[in-house]
Amino acid sequence: MALELSYQDRGSVIHRLDPRVKLLWWLSINITLTTWNDPLFLFLLLASVFAYGRIARIPVWQGVKQLLPILPFVIFVLLANIAFWRPVHAETAHFIGYVIPRGTPVLPPVPLYWETVVFSVGTMLRLLVLVESTLVLIKTVSPAEMALAVARMGVPPEIGMALSMTIAYIPVVVAQLVSVMEAQQSRAWKVKTSNPIARFRAYTTIAIPTFFRSFQAAEAMAAAMLSRGFGYDIDHRTELEPRRFSGQDWVLTALFAAFLVGGFLLGFFGIVQYTLTMRLLGFH
Amino acid sequence: MPVEEQACALAYEGFGFTYEQGTSEVVRDLSLQLSQGRVVLITGPSGAGKTTVCRAANGLIPHEFKGSMRGRVTVAGRYDSRRYSVSALSKLVGLLQQDPDTQLFNPTVEEEIAFGACNYGLPAETIRKRIERLLELTRLSEHRRKNPHQLSGGQQQACALAAILAFDPQTLILDEPTSNIDPLGSQEVLTLVARLAREEGRATLLIEHKLDEIVHLVDEMLVMDRGQVLHRGSVREVLEHVEYIDSVGLSVPQVTLLAARLRSAGWPLPRLPLDVSEAVTLLEPFIDGPALASLPVPASTCAVGSGSDSAGGASPSAETVIEVSGLSHVYRDGTSALYDLDLQIRCGEFVAILGQNGSGKTTLVKHFNGLLKPTSGTVRVAGLDTARASINEMATTVGFIFQNPDTQICKLKVYDELAFGLRNLGLPEKQVRERVQQAAEDLEIVHLLDKNPFLLSMGEKQRIAVAAVLAMQPSVLVLDEPTTGQDYKRAKEIMDLAVRLHATGQTVVVITHDMNLAAEYCQRVVVMANGRVLLDAPTRQAFQAREALQASSLRSPQVTQLGQQLGAPWAWLTVDEALAALRAVRKGAGNGA
Known part of the structure; x- marks a missing residue:
């Protein structure tokens, strides 16, 4: 499972792109996302992410499967x-009914409108696009490539x-x-409960040791990268297979940049709204 | 190259360090010089300050790990570690840390090896040549396009080492480079390191617990404890203090310790041997060969400690508690790990599962408590089919103690940690309280019950993790590599706990690479290779089967090898057994010396 979430060179045209182009793709999707809330457009955006992943030879089923844990x-988010x-x-919205009816003790009434449903679906899709596009980026750009690309864009090596x-x-x-879950499962830990509070508490049980161990791992990994000269002299770093910004890179850069500007403006001027x-x- | 660079590749002068959150110095007043072509070994128990010494070599201390540093660390005779960055110092000082898993972050083995060399701007052609050579040296050629995380523990360590060697640092610092590797694999890696040090004139500082494999490879040895150097000198000089070193809980070559004890008992040995062949040469003149050959074979199939006939051990019953039939397992990525495996473990047995990296040991035991389900075949534990049993049923039947207690600990109070599994089972709070109290008493951690486990020492955490499993009163206890990354003292502590549990009738299954511990504690040995059982025999018999062990990259303990070479009719499993046998057959000693 861990390897499914890491970079794998599948030899696709996407994998051969300059990492900066791939980063631009991700930025264009996710910056646009901040201004859109229309479910139809967001659904199309999500479909485009899956299509991009497919070109990168990532099976659609794998992309869908990896969204399941965040469901x-x-x-x-949808319910909230x-x-x-x-x-x-x-007053002019399209009323459906009450989620919490009037007269319920302690709780205030919660009305439900069609606008709320449509907007909430849009928000949910935003989240899915963000996660799926990030997973696709991770699977198509190697960590070292990413660090280098960012450093070459003038960003300090530490950020890279x-x-x-x-x-x-x-x-x-x-x-x-996975190892923490195995350890807890060995002590009869189970997450399958219909009570959401119990489910949340069950997850904290794995969150604490995972966080603790991950913190240790992050420290060791940073030390290992520095101990192998990361950031020593970015400008004179050797590239075994020097990559030039090809015609394909330029074309896609133009395309993604255009999408970024266009998409952002469409959202900014309220066109791609729910x-x-x-x-x-x-509903009019 | 300036003369001083040739003379001293790395120098510590009065080095001391206190971590930011610490209250006392973890290393005190260390002075050490590493010159080119020499290999220096530092050994010591956990908390000795060894890793801190490593971190200071390339500037991780003081730049990345903050705290108060005393004294000076100088690289290549002129670069003060305070004034140069980690990446600049690392060009001269390559540091390989303990856990290879967190040091591998490139998508392929090839890129992993190239990463450092590329960062330092070496010519592409040079890097390509080095990659080829290192792939060959580390036997990773066929894995060059694999993700490093797909490699076995030993291969990962070899890959991390190659990644350092690729940029050809003058000095190499290796912090337990063989902690995850089987015995023969360890020997190969250490021999390679020593060879490269000699051939390429590289200064090498090595942190190791496994002295057996290293005594002939190092020029100087330091024993540290609690931040201070206790002994230093050539290996032979330092091992003159072998009994003391053993007493502080370090693993020492068994033959050296045995000879030291014989010498204490009055044997006029001119020196202490460092390996088995030297021990044979030294001891042979004192031994009555025919008497040795006719030594009565002990009734026990295992060493004192867990033996069926020993005071502390329990006798296995005829009842089978674990029954594995035709078990095969294929992982989701298509890797086959087990092939049609059959195994029976009886109630009350103390079994070691041994085997080289990737032989399928962990995959097998994860079937015992249902963490893995068979692809084909069945696994029944205490009558339960593990593929069908519920989590609750399996948790109360098989207690699984993981290698790293940090994997398990999830509560902010020790009491709650011990109660966690019991509450998951839905036991009434009164019963939970009673069982927690009992487990805490058994493990001697009652005084810690109100403490936060995350703030305790590693040894205390290990006890808490064991107590939390014991509180569930499982009938089978599985220990997964309890010795990996631990010093010998802590490994023995864990095994002693297992012995105490075994004495109460519990079945214990241990996965380990440590042959000495397996020989000392286990009644039966199952050796695995390539997903199959290669050898399954009582411990004494198993350690006589040299060929089967070798086929699985294992080898018997030094005292067993010594006994075989001297002509003993049965396998000696511990230093004490060897001592008793030798004293009984000393020439002209009558009834022992």
Whole structure:
């Protein structure tokens, strides 16, 4: 499982791209994401991420499977939005009913609008796009490549190291998590409970040792990278297979940059807003 | 190259260090010089300050690990570690840390090896040549395109070592480079390190516990304890204090310790031997060969400690507690780990599972408590089919003690940690209290019950982890590599705990690379190779089977080899056994010396 979350050279056209182009792809997706909340467009964006992953020879089923562990969190975000997000003009919004009816002791009434449902689905999709695009980036850019790319963009080597360590670190944390889960399972720990509070408490049981061990691992990994000359002289680092910014890199850079600017502006000027899907659903 | 660089590759002058969060110096007043082509060994129990010495060599101390540093560390005669960055100093001082898993962060073995050399801007052609040579030296050629995390523990260590050697540092610092490797693999790595030091004139500082394998490879040896150097000199000089070194809990060559005890008993030995062949030469003149050959074979199949006939041990019953039939396991990535394996373990047995890295030992025992399910075949433990039994059933049947207690500890109070499994089982709080108290008393940690386990020492954490498993009163106890990364004293402490549990009738299964511990404690040995059982025999018999052991990159303890070479009719398993046997057959000694 840990290896599935790490870089694997699948020899695809994406793998051969300059790492800066891949980083730009990720930025274009995720910066755009901050301004969009329309579920339809976000769904298309998610589909484009899967398509990009497919070109990188990452099977779609693998991408879907790796989203499953965060599903409880995604559902939590969805429900939290449904419970707390209200349209600005509630008086003209499309009322469905009450999630918590009027007159419930202690709790205030929670109305539910179609706008809330559509917006909440959009928020959920944002989260899925963020996670899936990050996983695809991790699987297509090696940690060392990433550090180098960032350093060559003028970013201090320390930041490059932090970024590359984060990527290199994911399989290590997953491996720690697996061994911690095995240790707790050996003491009758189980997470399969319908009570969400019990489930949350069950997860804290694995979170504490995983955090503790991961902290130790991060310290050791940083020391190992420095002990092998990371950041010694970025400008004169040897590249065994020197990579030039190819025509393909330039074309994709232009494409992703255009998407970044266009997507951001579409969102910024309120075009890719949840109201679009509302209109398509027949709510005016 | 300036003369001073040739003379002194690394120098510690009055070095001392206190970590930021610490209250006292972990290393005190260390002065040491490493010159080119020489190999220096530092050994000592946990907490001796060995890793701190390593970290100071390339500037990790004081730049990355903060604290108060005294004295001076100078690289290549002129670079003060306080004034140069870690990456600059590392060009001259290559540091290999303990855990290879956290030192491998590149997507392929090849890139991992190239990483440092590329950072230092070596010519591409030079790097390519070095990669080829190092792949060959470390026998990783066929794995060059693999992700380093797919390698076995030993291969990972070899890969991490190659990654350091690739940029050709003048000085090499190796912090327990063989902690995860089987005996023959360890010997290969250490021999390679020593050879490279001589051939390439590299100064090498080695931190090791396994003295057996290293005595002929090092020029100087230091024994440290609690931050101070206790003894230093040539290996022979230092091992003159072998009995003292043994008493502080370090693993010493068995034949050296045996000879020291014989000398204390009045044998006029001119010197202490460092290896088996030297011991044979030294001891042979004193031994009555025919008397040795006719020594009565002991009734016990194992050494004193856990033996069926020893005071502390329990006799296995006829009832089978673990029954493995036709077990095969294929991991999700397609790797086959076990092939049609059959094994029976009886109630109350103390069994060692041995084998080289990647032989399938851990995969096998993870089937015992249902962490892994068979791809084919069945595993039944105490009558339960582990593929079908519930988590609760398996947790109360098999207690699994993991290598690193930090994997297990999840509560902020020791009491809650011990109660964790019991509460998972849904036991009433009164019963939980009683069992926690009992386990804490058994492990002598009652005084820690209100403490935060994360703030305790590694030894205390290990006891807590064991107590937490024992509180669940499992009928089978599995210890996964209890000796890895531990000094001999702590490893023995864990094994002594296992002996106490075994004495109460518990079945104990231990996975280990440590032949001395297996010989000393276990009644039966199962040797695995390539996912199959290669040898399954009582301990005394198993350690006579030299060929089977060798086929699994293992070898018997030094005293067993000594006995075989002297002509003993049965395998000696411990120093005490060898001592008793030799004293009984000393020439002209009548009834022992």
